[in-house]
Amino acid sequence: MVLEEKWPVLGRHEQAARWLRIWTDLGRAPRTIDAYARGLAEYLDRCERENIDPMEATREHIAGHVRELTTRPSHRGVNVLSIDSGSGLANATIQQRLVPVRLFYDFLIEEGQRESNPVGRGRYTPGRRFGGHQRGLVPRLTKLPWIPTDQEWLAFLQAAKLESPRNRVMLALAYDAALRREELCSLRTDDLDPGRRTLRVRAETTKNRYERVVPYSASTGVLLSGYLRHRATISRARGPLFLSESRRHYAQPLTLWSWSKIVRQLAIACDLPRFSTHTTRHLCLTDLARMGWELHAIASFAGHRSTESTLRYIHLSGRDLADTLQRGMEQIHAWRVEQLAQLAATAAGQA
Template sequence: MFLSGLTTNLGALLSTKVLEKWPVIARHDRAAEWLQIWTDLGRAPRTIDAYARGLAEYLEVCDREAVDPLRANRAHLAKYVRELSTRPSKRGTNVVSLDSGAGLANATLQQRLVPVRLFYDFLMEEGLRESNPVGRGRYTPGNRFGGHQRGLVPRLTKLPWIPSDQQWLDVLTVARDEPVRNRVMLALAYDAALRREELCSLRTDDLDPGRRTLRVRAEATKNRLERVVPYSATTGVLLSGYLAHRATISRARGPLFLSESRRNHAQPLTLWTWSKVVRRLALAADLPRFSTHTTRHLCLTDLARMGWELHAIATFAGHRSTESTMQYIHLSGRDLAEKLQRGMDQIHAWRVEKLAMLGPDLVSAGWK
């Protein structure tokens, strides 16, 4: 039987990292089968963990409510959403922002529902269900309310937060006292608009100091798009100093950023360590909203402000679609500012022209 063989495979691929963390999945054969398929397709471990977490939370609610997930309907999903939107955060006051005021933020709610939706898509493909109770927002011909059917949870689209010039200076002032590794990481994160995983995954052979460029490898990116990006001369000086310092820790080629702690000396720096560094800097600068992704948002917004074309920013950022890039155009206010200026110029010219209606004697009196 397939599921008996599946258990063996899961023991090798998922037990230590997923099934032991989310044992409820092991109690639902179809859920384990679905997760195994995504693992076999080569999805990133973090993606698998996110899928497992979202589905496990849903299955736990089903078990508590005595609902068979294979037969759940939209009403059951609505109860699950209500629980997510009212659930107190385990992190309490350490949470930076909660849109709902009590439970999970809107973006997090959407993330939790993605694996549940995909799970029901799988059940439909297997012929175990005729419909997906999660559904998705879509255009519906004939709908008198604009022809659009709402998804289970309304999607809020917010622009990312970026610091003001003074707030950015406050962060840099605090960072001046940091070790050279942390300073060069902060500089590269901004200069090259790097995501956290891209930054921490850099290797020594990804650098080209002569041309001041670095290669962001496909396997480290969110959408598996490799790119080469430049960094500034200022960052190049910092990087040169760090490379000299790194040689005192390890002369071996490999991961660029190394841990200097006693426990993990000379080991690759982890994502979580970098997150803790940035969090500490943010609190010291009294900017709790500053995160590892803020530098990327700030860089791309600055490029939009400087007049970079949309496709150029998308290439620099490694976006597969320019839809993701458009938020930085909006955030910069570039298009609105240009349109406003053009409009004001036209209005001004029109008003000056009409001043001539005050009388021909204005010209002879020196009015222009």
């Protein structure tokens, strides 16, 4: 098994390897399996270092693993969003690392090899106060998405003008259609409908397996036409829309990691280190909210299962809130003045 070659510790724990094989056989995405294997391997490595039998682990042992994750140095530097250490992995990363450990113990319970799961999860508990929700093992921090200011966005686009036709149209589509990185890189030539200026986002490339059809603007259509002519000089075969132009992988599908590297280099050039492949999606959904789109329409456009997910993506800046408040106060003030005018008119009539 390839995963056991990458993480030898999995081969030393039969039940762990078996659990991952089941998930693989069920057709889970390779990236999901890889993330599960990494998280579980990290936990099993610690168990071996601390002489802990994973089959007998308790909540105390899991807490020790969480403590190690929160204090582990991050290659991105100090992370102020960890639980209380001021360093270590990000809260979202810790949550991701704990998911496979929790699911592994769920599997052991189903197999009759354990009676309880030492990894806590937030769940509904009848009879409890404050809505009856029990907290998970690690508090989940929810951050507002970062979006660039108008000046920062213009600076980024100015740098992008020097990019290849492929990179320019990818940035345009990423914003216009609010595409996730995998959705963008997985587009195929037959997903395009230039006549209607729409593209199909196939279910197998989406996060929640929901297929959708989204439009793109006329300016993006011009960029796309130019890229298709350029693509024909690389390959005339139908298939993946975006092709690599490097010597090593010429005419091969552009990978997710290559696209991330391209955006990262542009972000550094513009001194915008927080700009990522997901920023264009955040910005598009925020702009739709600013234009007054209904929440359900934005959720459908974004491919969200529920509007709760959409709310986490919509970021209204302090300036937007201030403008909204000012407009509201102006309406209230005008209404009060109108009522006072009517009162004055009534008093004059009575006199």
